[in-house]
Amino acid sequence: MIRILSGDKPGSRFLSLILFGVLIALAFAPFLFDGTRALDTAARICILIVLAASFDLLLGYAGIVSFAHTMFFGLGAYGVALACLNLERGFGALAVGTAAGAGAAAVLALVIGLFSLRVRAIFFAMITLAVASAVAVLVSQLSYITGGEDGLTYRIPRELTAAVRYGEVPEFALTADWVLGGQRITGKIANYYLVFGAALALLLLMLRIVNSPFGRVLQAIRENDYRAEAIGYSVVRYRIAISVLSAVIAALAGSLFAIWLRYVGPDTTLSFELMIDILLMVVIGGMGTIYGAVIGAVLLVLAQSFLRDVMSSAAEATAQLPVLPQLLDPDRWLLWLGLLFVLSVYFFPTGVVGKLRQLRQRRTQSD
Amino acid sequence: MLETHDLTVRFGGHTAVDAVSCRFHTGELTAIVGPNGAGKTTFFNLVSGQVFPTSGRVTLSGADISRLSPAARTRRGIGRGFQQTNLFPGLTVTENVRLAVQARQRKGGRLLRLAQSDKQMGRETDALLSDVRLERMGRRLAAELSHGEQRMLEVALLMALQPSVYMFDEPTAGMSAEEAPLVLGLIDALRRDASKSILLVEHKLDVIRSLADRIVVLHNGKLVAQGAPDEVMGLKIVQDAYMGQDLVNV
Numbered sequence: 212m213i214r215i216l217s218g219d220k221p222g223s224r225f226l227s228l229i230l231f232g233v234l235i236a237l238a239f240a241p242f243l244f245d246g247t248r249a250l251d252t253a254a255r256i257c258i259l260i261v262l263a264a265s266f267d268l269l270l271g272y273a274g275i276v277s278f279a280h281t282m283f284f285g286l287g288a289y290g291v292a293l294a295c296l297n298l299e300r301g302f303g304a305l306a307v308g309t310a311a312g313a314g315a316a317a318v319l320a321l322v323i324g325l326f327s328l329r330v331r332a333i334f335f336a337m338i339t340l341a342v343a344s345a346v347a348v349l350v351s352q353l354s355y356i357t358g359g360e361d362g363l364t365y366r367i368p369r370e371l372t373a374a375v376r377y378g379e380v381p382e383f384a385l386t387a388d389w390v391l392g393g394q395r396i397t398g399k400i401a402n403y404y405l406v407f408g409a410a411l412a413l414l415l416l417m418l419r420i421v422n423s424p425f426g427r428v429l430q431a432i433r434e435n436d437y438r439a440e441a442i443g444y445s446v447v448r449y450r451i452a453i454s455v456l457s458a459v460i461a462a463l464a465g466s467l468f469a470i471w472l473r474y475v476g477p478d479t480t481l482s483f484e485l486m487i488d489i490l491l492m493v494v495i496g497g498m499g500t501i502y503g504a505v506i507g508a509v510l511l512v513l514a515q516s517f518l519r520d521v522m523s524s525a526a527e528a529t530a531q532l533p534v535l536p537q538l539l540d541p542d543r544w545l546l547w548l549g550l551l552f553v554l555s556v557y558f559f560p561t562g563v564v565g566k567l568r569q570l571r572q573r574r575t576q577s578d
Numbered sequence: 579m580l581e582t583h584d585l586t587v588r589f590g591g592h593t594a595v596d597a598v599s600c601r602f603h604t605g606e607l608t609a610i611v612g613p614n615g616a617g618k619t620t621f622f623n624l625v626s627g628q629v630f631p632t633s634g635r636v637t638l639s640g641a642d643i644s645r646l647s648p649a650a651r652t653r654r655g656i657g658r659g660f661q662q663t664n665l666f667p668g669l670t671v672t673e674n675v676r677l678a679v680q681a682r683q684r685k686g687g688r689l690l691r692l693a694q695s696d697k698q699m700g701r702e703t704d705a706l707l708s709d710v711r712l713e714r715m716g717r718r719l720a721a722e723l724s725h726g727e728q729r730m731l732e733v734a735l736l737m738a739l740q741p742s743v744y745m746f747d748e749p750t751a752g753m754s755a756e757e758a759p760l761v762l763g764l765i766d767a768l769r770r771d772a773s774k775s776i777l778l779v780e781h782k783l784d785v786i787r788s789l790a791d792r793i794v795v796l797h798n799g800k801l802v803a804q805g806a807p808d809e810v811m812g813l814k815i816v817q818d819a820y821m822g823q824d825l826v827n828v
Contacts, residue, residue, distance in 0.1 A: 218692055424680050424688040424696075427669075431677050434666040441626065441664070442739060443652035443681035452687075 215415060217422040221502055223567040230502060233509055237407060241400045242380060242392065248516075254403055254471045256512045257410035258464050263492040264417050264504035265460035270490075271499030272421055273453045274433035276332055278486055279339035282346045283320065283458040285480035287312035287465025289350070289357060292475040295365035302368050309466040313459045320458035324451035347481045362476025371402035371470065406467050413460055418501055420456065429453055433499070495555050497562025506563045514551065519544045579603055580656070580743050580775055585624055585634035594620040596799040597634065602743065605772035607765070609790035609807075610779050617799035618779045619661060622745055625777070626658035627651040638743070652681070657741030661748050661779070663728040665735070667721035671712055674720050674731055676703045678738035703738075709764060710734045726753045733761050744768060744776045750785065765789060787811075 213220060221227045236243065240253035262284055269275045290312025291305060298304035319342075327338040350357045357363065369375055375398035382393040394400075420426050428449055431439045436446045469475050479485075488511060496507025519541040526539040559566045580602040587595045595617045602608050610618050623629040625636055627648035635644045643651055652658070666674050676693070679702050680686055694700065707713045710730040715723060720731060729752050736744060746765060750758040766789060768774055780786055786793065786807065793810040795803040803810050810816055 218694065419692075420689055422693055423691055424685050424693050427673060427677055427680070427693045428686040430669060430673075431666050434668045435664065437628075438660075438664045438666065439677075440648045441628070441652060441658055441660075442678045442735060443649050443684075444686055445647065445649045449686070 217415075217419040219418050219422050219501070221564075223564075223571040225571075226502065226506075226564060226567045230505060233505060240407075241403055242394055247399075250399070250403055252512060252516045254406050256508055257406050258468045258471065259489075259492065259508040259512060260505050261410045261413045261464040261467070262461055263489050263496070263508045264414055264501050265457045265464065266489045267493045267498060267501060267504045268417060268420065268429075268453055268457045268460070270493055271497075271503070272426065272433060273429045273450060274332070274436075275328075275450060275454065276336040277339040277454070278336060278483075279320075279323065279343040279346075280457070280461050280489060281481055281483075281486045282343040283316040283461035284465035284468070284485070285346070285350070285475075285477075286316045286319070287462030287467075288469040288475040288480040289363075289465075290315065290462070291466045291469035292363040292365050293356070295367060295469075296363060300366050300368060302370075305367065305466075305470060308469075309463065312466050313462045316458040316462035317455050320455045321451065324454040328447055328450045328454065343481075343483075343486070347477055347483075350477050350481060358476070360477060362474055362479070364474045367402075367470055367473055369398065371398045371405065373397045373399040375401075377401065402471060406471050409463070409467055413463060414501070414505070417460065421501060425449075425452075430499075491552060493562075495552065495559070495562060497559075497564030497566075500562070500564040500568075503562045503564040510563075514548055518548055522547065579639060580625070580777075581637045582621075582625065583635045583637065585621070585636060586632050587620060587624055587629055588632045594799050595624060595631075595796075598796070598799075598801045599634075600794055600801065600804065602775045602777060604742070604775050606791045607769045607776040607778060607789050608792045608794055609786045610777060610794045610796060611781075611786065612796035615798075616796040618796055619747060620799070621796065622658065622747055622777070622779065625743075626656055626745060628658075652739065652741070653684075655742035656745065657736050657739040657743065658745045659732055659736040659747055659749060661751065663725070663732055663752075665720040665728060665731055667719065669720060670717055671707065671720055671723065671731060672703055672716040675706050675734050675738050676700075678735045679703055679706070682739050706734045706738050709737065711760065726757045729753050730757060730761065733764065737764065742774060744774060746776065747779045748781065749778070750780075750782070762789065783811075 221230055237253055237257060241250055244250065244253070262280070266280045269277055269280070287309065291308035294304045294308025294311060298307060323339065323342055327335050351359055377396040377398070380392040380394045380396060383391045385391060421429070428439065428444050431444065432446050432449055440446045465480060468480065472479070492507030492511050493504055494507070495510060496503030496505065522539050522544055523541045526536045526541065529535040529539060561569065582598055582600050584597045584599055585595055586593065586597050598621060610621065612618055620629065624631050627646055627650070631644055635642050637643065638654055638656065643654060646654070666677065669677070676699060679699050683699065685696070704713065707716055710733055712727060712730055712734065715727065720728065723731060729749070733749055736746070749761050749765065753761065762785060765776065765778070769776055769789065778789065790807050792805065793807050794801060795810060795816055803813055803816055
């Protein structure tokens, strides 16, 4: 197991349990949770884990602040969308679109890196922001290609849609009232497992990258780029390499998103809100850990998906009390979400993963 | 052989290093001395590539390296140690040294191998840590070491690069009475290797006398004297202006 994780142990028993729980929940999501909303949430989590972890490669491991990450995500998504619209329906179109999106992301990341990774971090961040904004405007304006603000809807292979039925999961009664299984296995579930499998493979690949000699160099550059250069590492080359790698993985996540959603639009793939969400996921989960991206993505997506419901129930439960029901009104969910983030950053400056590892370390030292 | 040819750098109106021409032969340890502000560290920066010269050249085995980046110069064989401790504080002691070994072996681009899987690199790292008596500190973060230990780690990083030109910038500064002889012993061992050149910036005259084959004296960025230790230290200009009372006390 540790070999699969590239020797990168979670570093805390509690964290291992959480991660295992997330893995099991996502692996069996189609059979554990009812309804399309739950499956959609699980697929989003898988995709955002990859997207956030690829951003962590940049921010947490190489110390590079970029605001162009959603742009690469969007390139991957639009690659699949355009291929599906312009090529014959089938897996070939998905493969071509995915490869084209990843290739375009690699080229663009290389060009941005060559021109701007020599400058100071803050200028690089500004340049990426400018390029990302320009691409978002371009996508909106070139509506005859991209569908503009309305985005694009397209058809994916029939085998990945709910129209195809592969069979049924045998029922398994745990108790008289609690029966597991019985669900129909449709193409939608196959689509989910395509997303889940690809996300898992990409996550393990990223774990391998950060624990490779290349990953150690990135950490050295983050810690002290001056010294890294002095011992013989060309800092600019390594920064460009990780920018390209991270962009390609973000584009692959975008392709998965497009395959899952069968729709792409600027709001869902290129928006600045999504960029902020990724940043929050990495910061809340814990920078420079990869596992932090998993925790951050799960927390954020669950909060965004279910905080309203929780607040609605809480408002009903406190209906007799003064002020509280108004405060817990579901319409105020963004206020509470913001408050939760401020508190989590305040109390866990090294992120959830960092905090759990610190606790574990302290306990080991006191023993 | 490392050479500088009329090496000059100006910062605004100030000339920090002024037309310094020197030869650093292999199998020789050259001490670079001079009072504070003489331009010793700037001269080091020019040789190792942290600063580019305004005019003049640096050549290594005849090849002009003046416009190469610090990383490129390191790959050509120039290894630089720093006066201020300059490590990777958030990485472990082992990882610090291993990174330098890995840089020398040019294995930093490996993406899919595990960093710890190279056993030979691991053994070399352990040996280097043992040389500087940090073998028990391997799992600690560099930031957690004492100042003296960090200086030792700094030396280990430089040794790991196995350069043809070693540049030590006050390597024993901040070290305890037990640590300093260890580092000086390592430098002395390197001095016996006929294929290496060693440049040493040092204030302690007893160290210079015991190790240096040649001395270069800088003052206000200019080279004012160079030659064998006895010859240079005997010069009145050096005694008066650069060594001051220290020389009398040694």
